[in-house]
Amino acid sequence: MLASCLSRSFIVGLVALMLTSCGQSDQSQSVTDNTTNNKTYRWKMVTTWPPGFPVLQEGAERFAANIKAMSNGRLDIKVYAGGELIPALQVFEAVSQGTVEMGHGSAYYWAGKVPEAQFFSTVPFGMTALGMNSWLYDGGGLELWREIYKPFHVIPFPLGNTGVQMGGWFNKEINSVDDLQGLKMRIPGLGGKVLAKAGGNPVLLAGSEVYSALERNTIDATEWIGPYHDERLGLYRAAQHYYYPGWHEPGTVLELTINERAWNSLPADLQAIVTNAAQAENLAMLSEMEQKNAEALQILKDRDDITIAPFPDDVLQRLKTLSEETLEEEAAKNPKFKRVYDAYQKFRKKDAAWSEISEQKYLNIESAQ
Amino acid sequence: MLASCLSRSFIVGLVALMLTSCGQSDQSQSVTDNTTNNKTYRWKMVTTWPPGFPVLQEGAERFAANIKAMSNGRLDIKVYAGGELIPALQVFEAVSQGTVEMGHGSAYYWAGKVPEAQFFSTVPFGMTALGMNSWLYDGGGLELWREIYKPFHVIPFPLGNTGVQMGGWFNKEINSVDDLQGLKMRIPGLGGKVLAKAGGNPVLLAGSEVYSALERNTIDATEWIGPYHDERLGLYRAAQHYYYPGWHEPGTVLELTINERAWNSLPADLQAIVTNAAQAENLAMLSEMEQKNAEALQILKDRDDITIAPFPDDVLQRLKTLSEETLEEEAAKNPKFKRVYDAYQKFRKKDAAWSEISEQKYLNIESAQ
Incomplete structure (x- = not known):
């Protein structure tokens, strides 16, 4: 039973409001049939990784599969490894020009074209995954990244992290x-x-x-x-x-890039699906890297x-x-590089003060004999 | 005007529900019909947090909003803070009995009923968020957690982390x-x-x-x-x-709990949406905690x-x-406690060896003057 029941007259009034106001508004969100929402989008995603490359190419493919499952096939993304459709280092250009709708790689690959993008990937003695995710999602980093890619008609999302x-x-x-x-x-x-x-x-x-x-x-x-x-x-x-x-490379962020026009063509529900799938896969790749590195380290330690x-x-x-x-x-x-550098450093200084008394202090105590 | 407009058939179904179910039995899961995929699910989620509790209650509400957006309203979850519908410490019981479909809290709250569940939350001198996510998603932790909750007809997912x-x-x-x-x-x-x-x-x-x-x-x-x-x-x-x-509490995992029968009633696309939304929000809360703690630490440091x-x-x-x-x-x-403890320790030992030469070593070098 509903927690509180509304009076019939209120419901009737509410319905009248809904029926009249819906008639005039943007219909792109309407659930049933016809138009936007039953359309199937068939997209291509090109990556910078070799075919079958563990965790990274696999993660890009899992991301596409998750989107297909969530959208019940309405957004169907075919993933190509580097060189299969586009040479690895032309991924950004292909997404920018709309040759393909999506790319997966890391921002430092485009340093020749967008030097300041390196901060959205990793820089020497920069932040680890925890700090990078915090900067990107909650410290203004992602907004800045989107502004930097805007002239190229590319919309970036974090999509994975290698860890340290x-x-x-x-x-x-x-x-x-x-x-x-x-x-x-x-x-x-x-x-x-x-x-x-x-x-x-x-x-x-x-x-x-x-x-x-x-x-x-x-x-x-x-x-x-x-x-x-x-x-x-x-x-x-x-x-x-x-x-x-x-x-x-203390916590290299991998990036999803989406052609702006392709993104704008998606209805709101598919945009929400892509956004959530990217954030979920961001964590998935980091967690998988941690587990697989821990396993492999043991194997390497056993070698004499x-x-x-x-x-x-x-x-x-x-x-x-x-x-x-x-x-x-x-x-x-480079003033653009300086602008991103300053924003990065400002966030990082505060984050480092917290990290020192939380993550770092705890790890040092926990591992002490 | 309402932020998003619902279809006429949906409204008619909603009205029918409201009119018939007020004062009657729980009809909350049947709204419109047709095929599986056009059915709208109205669920309740109860949490252990005070109303408006920053990050945690807010995160639970954001999670529900994301699911609504992704499903175009087909899975509509109303979130109640602790005490609003169910006392905070009865969340697990309410989900187990199917009084509500979903809960948000942390596994150590049910230590009286399921002592071994504490490992899926946090234990003194246990793993941090990176290790916990790695164990849960890639090291067998989540499978074990699901097995532990199975007799209660509850399916758990990680949904947030406080960090250290x-x-x-x-x-x-x-x-x-x-x-x-x-x-x-x-x-x-x-x-x-x-x-x-x-x-x-x-x-x-x-x-x-x-x-x-x-x-x-x-x-x-x-x-x-x-x-x-x-x-x-x-x-x-x-x-x-x-x-x-x-x-x-070096990295307390927050949990989403779902009543098994309610979960099984969802079509595959909505299950995929819930799974991805939970993983995305897991990272979102951790990242937000990091950023907000860093800001607040600075404020506290300024106090003399x-x-x-x-x-x-x-x-x-x-x-x-x-x-x-x-x-x-x-x-x-307690043999059940021992079983989870052994699995936790086995993973943790390997993870600690890697963490020492990656995250920990790097943080120590990076912060050294």
């Missing part, structure tokens, strides 16, 4: 900053700029070439992702020194032909100083 | 374990048992009584949630020493009439040892 990555695989021990001199390391983007400042030699290599380059000593070191993906790629066979933490060690503190401190310098320099030469 | 809480407000400094002797502290559940082992005197008080009890020195200390909720409750006016971290300090290391070490003892003792006397 690993520092990478090295063919020699790193005992001091001197050991970075001349080091040929595959490390793209801002992390590469920081390494260069430290005296290293960053090398650009496609993911598919990383293993063989390291194995043949064309490079001395490479970063990749975390224990799970690194173990699958077999990097432990190509280099024996595995370092942590991934100072250059590799060492797993932290970078020395002075190396990390040097990289941190150089990371701050790098971001300051980029900001000095 | 604060240790609480004390009317004196805590400099050593001796300062806990005889301490009258409002701290429920397992945390209270641990405090008792440490020589303290745990007191049970409803949330509504906490402030005045502390202010009148009926109790010496209380835990509550984190800076945001604590600041709003004005606890800084009742006690001057604010301690961290919240060793007793309180101190914000860590518990001394030896106090935390003692509480940790006693927490392990407490869980072992509960496990020894």
